[in-house]
Every structure is written in C-alpha cells, then in structure tokens.
Amino acid sequence: MLSREMMDKKMDEHFSFEAHDHVEGVLATLAEDCEHDIVGFPTGPTFGREAARGFYESLFADLSDSKFETLRRYYGPDFMVDESRWSGRAPGRPFGLEGRNRPLSFRLLHVMEFSDAGAIQRENVWVDLASIIQQLPQD
Template sequence: MPLSRTQMDAMMDQHFGFEQADDVEGVLATLTDDAQHDIVGWPTGPTIGPDGARSFYEALFADLSDGRIETIRRLYGEDFLVDESLWRGKAPGRPFGLEGRGRPLEFRLLHVVEYAPDGRMKRENVWIDLAAILQQLPQ
C-alpha cells in the first residue's frame, strides 16, 4: 500500500531533522540498504546505501552549521515526493569546495525522493542552487 502524503511528509521532516542536528547515523537510518543517493554534481557521483552516503554527510556537517530548512512546496506521487526548500545557516568549513569563513549562507534545494513501503528512502536525488552559494561565498 502506498504511503500517504502525511507519512511522506513525516519521513522527509525526520530526515531534515537529523540533518539539522548533524546526526549522521540518524540521516543514514532514513535510507534503505540499497538506496541510490545522488547529490547532483558531488564529486563521487551517485552512491549506493547508507555506507555510500556516509562520506557526503560527514563532509556536509563539517562544512555547514546552524542549518535550518524551510519547506517552500511539496509535490506528491504514489511513492515519491518532490520537495523544494530553502536552507539557511553558516558556512564554517569549505562547502562545495568554497571557503566559508563562517559566513551566513542560504540556498534553495530540490529533493526528489522515492520511498520504500517501510517509509525509508530508496532514492534521494538532490539539486543545490550552486549559483546562489557562489554569490554569497566569493573567493
């Protein structure tokens, strides 16, 4: 039986909550063992499963801090969700290879998530507004 919109929202919000808490293990627990994890443009390309996604989240949590996500809109299908959000926080590290120097940062995110019947993500595709990041973190 397909997940309801409410169930998909709860799972996406839980995933974002783990991200905001810099909780690597929590985020990885939201993925299936064979999940496709694809941060478009990330140097490793798509990875498979929680172990494949681990290095991305470890780098992300080292490079960004105090992050908050504001959902702008969500679209739903039978077993998928498209989430447009705005991320706001600070860049103490080197997000996406750029010197953050602790500066404030905000950028849009687009997630396309497919869910397994148990509610975990079997596919997470993420597009990041790199142009906005480049404007805010000039080198």
Template sequence: MTLTHEEMDRKIDEHFGFEAADNVEGVLATLSPDVEHDIVGWPAGPTHGPDGARGFYEALFADLSDGKVECRKRLYGKDFLVDESLWRGKAPGRPFGIEGRNRPLEFRLLHVIEFAGNGDIRRENVWVDLASIIRQLPQD
C-alpha cells in the same frame, strides 16, 4: 503499499531533523539498505547504500552549520515527493569546494525522494543552487 502524503512528510521531516542536528547515524537510519544517494554535482557521484552516503553527510556537517530548512512547496506522487526548500545557516568549512569562512549562507534545494514500501528513503536526488552559493561566498 502506497504511502500517504502524511507518511512521506513524516519521513522527510525526520530526515531533515537529523540533518539539522548533524546526526549522521540518524540520517542514515532513514535510508533503505539499497538507497541510491545522488547529490547532483557531488564529485564522488551517486552512491549506493547508507555506507555509500556516509561520506557526503560527514563532509556536509563539517562544511555547514546551524542549518535550518524551510519547506516552500511539496509535490506528491505514488511513493515519491518533490520538496522545494530554502536552507539557511553558516558555512564554516568548504561547502561544495568553496571557502566558507563561517559566513552566513542561504540557498535553494530541490529534493526528489522515492520511498520503499516500508517508508524508508529508497532514492534521494538533490539539486543545489550552486550559483547562489558562489555569489554569497566570493573568493577574494
């Protein structure tokens, strides 16, 4: 079964909505049981299954707050999409190992999302503009 662009949009927007609400269980419910979860540069490397992704989301929600994702552009293929977004919020924790000190932060994200036939996310590959994060959170 091939998903429509609208079905893909609904699933990724649901996923981002759970992220904005810091809802770990909600985010994990959007993933397929065999999901490959790959945040490029994350020290643990790619993980498999929702339980493998849990640690990333728990750390993310502790490190970043008040996040809003603004979609800039989406490209679609057969059962996948590429989403270019801008994340804006605060950094109360240590996002990507950098002391946030509750400072405002914004950075670009690139998601490559592959979908299972039932619409769940089968692969989430995320690229983060780490240079922008480092520039905005100088360590003085």
C-alpha cells in the same frame, strides 16, 4: 503506497537529523540499498546507506546552524518533490568554496522515492550553486 503524511513525516525526520548534524539518524532514514545522488557532487551517485556516510560527514563539517524551510511539496504514489530553503553558516568548505563561517542561504530541490516500508529509497538533490557562489566569493 505511502500517504502524503507518511512521506512528510519521513522527510521532516530526515531534515531534523540533518539540522542536528546527526549522521546516524540521517542514515537510518535511508533504505539499506538506497541510491544517494547529490547532483554535481564529485563522487556521483552512491549506492547503499553506508556509501552516503562520507557525504553527510563532509556536509556537517562544512555547514552549521542548519535550518530548513519547506517551500512546496508535490507527491506521487511513492515519491515526493520537496523545494526547500537551507540557511545557516559555512564554517568549512561547502561545495569546494571557502566558507569562512559566513552566513549562507540557498534553495534545494529534493526528489525522494520511498520503499514500501517507508524508508528513503532514492534521494536526488539539486542545489542552487549559483546562489552559493555569489554568497561565498573567493579571493
């Protein structure tokens, strides 16, 4: 069983790699046989660390100047629920919307399960898409 501190450390490491657009670093926080599920993403859940690569490469092209603010965290024996706010810019096409390098801020809910070794075994992410659509109106 992982302690809250160990889960916090892994999650903060994961977010730090995301904030620096570091694909290899993010992938290293995931278990080799992880389940990666961004709810609503066209591929649906993917399985295995390498299968998550495409999502992060696309994410880092679509969003920049990433900052994460943790709002709340809840813990279980091998899982964490993290409510965060992401802020930055949208130079690409986040979630299929033209970003035009506009500022963007939205809430996320991560449900993370951890392996006995401390890697992220399952990442399930819920995004406030309504807020994103309001901030990135399309012509």
